[in-house]
Amino acid sequence: MKYPYSDAVMEHFRHPRNVGKMDDADGKAIEGSPACGDMVAVYVKVDPESQKITDAKFESYGCASNIATGSMITELAKGKTLEEAKNITWTQAAEALGGLPKIKAHCSVLAVEGLRSAIENYEERHGLVTEKTPTTIEVIRRRLRKVMNPLTGLDIIRTEMIKDITINEGAISLTVDLPANHQFAVAIKEEIMEKLETLWDVKKVEINFTE
Numbered sequence: 001m002k003y004p005y006s007d008a009v010m011e012h013f014r015h016p017r018n019v020g021k022m023d024d025a026d027g028k029a030i031e032g033s034p035a036c037g038d039m040v041a042v043y044v045k046v047d048p049e050s051q052k053i054t055d056a057k058f059e060s061y062g063c064a065s066n067i068a069t070g071s072m073i074t075e076l077a078k079g080k081t082l083e084e085a086k087n088i089t090w091t092q093a094a095e096a097l098g099g100l101p102k103i104k105a106h107c108s109v110l111a112v113e114g115l116r117s118a119i120e121n122y123e124e125r126h127g128l129v130t131e132k133t134p135t136t137i138e139v140i141r142r143r144l145r146k147v148m149n150p151l152t153g154l155d156i157i158r159t160e161m162i163k164d165i166t167i168n169e170g171a172i173s174l175t176v177d178l179p180a181n182h183q184f185a186v187a188i189k190e191e192i193m194e195k196l197e198t199l200w201d202v203k204k205v206e207i208n209f210t211e
């Protein structure tokens with residue numbers, strides 16, 4: 001069978017490197033693609049002295065191109081400084097894979113964004129964020145666009161699952177349009193917390209449910 005993919009894509013898809021969860025990750029992120037609704041999780045381990053990535057792993061809930069790019073970017077990231085790794089572009093990742101069909105560009109964007117967000121998560125957790133813009137409702141909404149609504153496969157902002165966002169002296173409060181005992185309530189709450197509590201000027205996050 002002839003695939004529309006390069007040999008390198010097929011090789012990384014069939015034998016992806018660095019797959020799996022990293023329980024002791026120093027930085028982690030889950031990214032969702034607005035184009036297709038797929039998701040990728042990226043984990044990094046960082047040496048605090050040299051600021052180099054010593055290990056990187058990923059889990060993909062996406063297509064072959066996403067798996068291949070996840071495999072490639074985690075390989076590329078290892079041994080790089082945080083700054084160097086943040087500068088890896090999706091075109092570089094796609095080139096390293098011998099190219100991707102145009103229609104699949106967003107799949108490598110998703111993997112590369114996952115790596116960047118995992119690095120940002122490390123920086124936020126370690127007080128390394130230099131650009132300290134104040135958290136606004138728009139910042140909160142932008143972050144929550146990366147949390148998926150598992151009922152639809154789209155994000156929780158687009159599906160209007162989040163109501164009544166307020167921010168007052170570092171305390172964020174919001175309501176999730178789900179009953180508190182819903183099977184996804186705990187997971188969604190955890191993901192929202194993860195996205196918001198690392199913001200440099202946020203002291204408290206309160207999440208309410210509709211019932």
Ligand code: FES
Pocket residue numbers: 033036037038039062063064065066104106107110
């Ligand atoms: Fe969704 Fe490739 S089609 S990640």
